[in-house]
Amino acid sequence: xxxxxxxxxxxxxxxxxxxxxxxxxxARFRDFAVRFAFGGTISVVAxxxxxxxxxxxxxxxxxxxxxxxxxxxxxxxxxxxxxxSYDAVGAxxxxxxxxxxxFFVSRTLERWPVAASLGVGLLVWVVVSVGLYALYALVVSRxxxxxx
Amino acid sequence: MEVAYxxxxxxxxxIMVVLFAVVSETCEPKRFAGIFxxxxxxxxxxxxxxxxxxxxxxxxxxxxxxxxGATGLVAYALAARWAVDRFKGLAGSVIALVPWAVVSLAAxxxxxxxx
Numbered sequence: 001x002x003x004x005x006x007x008x009x010x011x012x013x014x015x016x017x018x019x020x021x022x023x024x025x026x027a028r029f030r031d032f033a034v035r036f037a038f039g040g041t042i043s044v045v046a047x048x049x050x051x052x053x054x055x056x057x058x059x060x061x062x063x064x065x066x067x068x069x070x071x072x073x074x075x076x077x078x079x080x081x082x083x084x085s086y087d088a089v090g091a092x093x094x095x096x097x098x099x100x101x102x103f104f105v106s107r108t109l110e111r112w113p114v115a116a117s118l119g120v121g122l123l124v125w126v127v128v129s130v131g132l133y134a135l136y137a138l139v140v141s142r143x144x145x146x147x148x
Numbered sequence: 149m150e151v152a153y154x155x156x157x158x159x160x161x162x163i164m165v166v167l168f169a170v171v172s173e174t175c176e177p178k179r180f181a182g183i184f185x186x187x188x189x190x191x192x193x194x195x196x197x198x199x200x201x202x203x204x205x206x207x208x209x210x211x212x213x214x215x216x217g218a219t220g221l222v223a224y225a226l227a228a229r230w231a232v233d234r235f236k237g238l239a240g241s242v243i244a245l246v247p248w249a250v251v252s253l254a255a256x257x258x259x260x261x262x263x
Contacts, residue, residue, distance in 0.1 A: 095225050136179075
């Protein structure tokens with residue numbers, strides 16, 4: 001399987017994150033509406049499961065991959081399957097950050113001020129996910145240099 | 149109360165997911181943007197509403213369960229990478245839900261046993 005990013009040229013680093021706020025204008029309203037519906041629905045489903053069984057079982061569903069199903073499907077329609085599978089790589093790294101975030105929040109929510117617990121929890125997710133991404137980029141880039 | 153609770157969950161969940169999707173849309177490459185597909189958006193939205201209307205104790209229990217669900221999410225993403233390559237996008241995404249359920253349940257039982 002060839003890396004779609006390799007079409008950019010061999011010398012550019014394909015892993016460096018770039019932020020392009022202008023791209024938001026290219027996004028379709030429908031895609032955001034789909035995500036809003038998915039997000040809202042799974043949030044209600046998690047609450048209903050929590051009410052029917054126990055809060056922790058409901059909590060499992062707050063990590064239901066509804067958003068990922070939506071975005072992989074949207075990518076697959078708009079672009080190609082290769083891009084969708086690369087999105088899944090990032091998602092795996094983000095999910096490890098999610099585990100760390102949920103663990104942190106479950107330990108601090110009753111002891112810290114709520115805003116601090118949730119805010120630092122989000123920061124834990126960012127640090128772990130982006131840190132793992134940097135590590136992944138380093139390992140894959142080195143592998144490629146060795147091949148070349 | 150109950151209606152406000154579920155309506156709050158729907159709105160907060162939807163808004164938070166869209167916020168993360170907006171950030172994701174502005175990021176490149178896809179591998180990096182993918183991180184935002186697994187953002188704890190629904191968890192955080194859900195916790196905010198639970199804390200506001202029911203207090204921190206049930207919210208904390210919900211976050212405990214989310215540790216198990218997020219472990220399943222790692223399995224989901226790894227399985228989806230293979231499944232999306234192998235099958236069409238939607239079919240691949242749906243097939244990968246099986247490892248999510250199995251790993252989430254296993255992680256939950258393990259965590260509850262250790263408590």
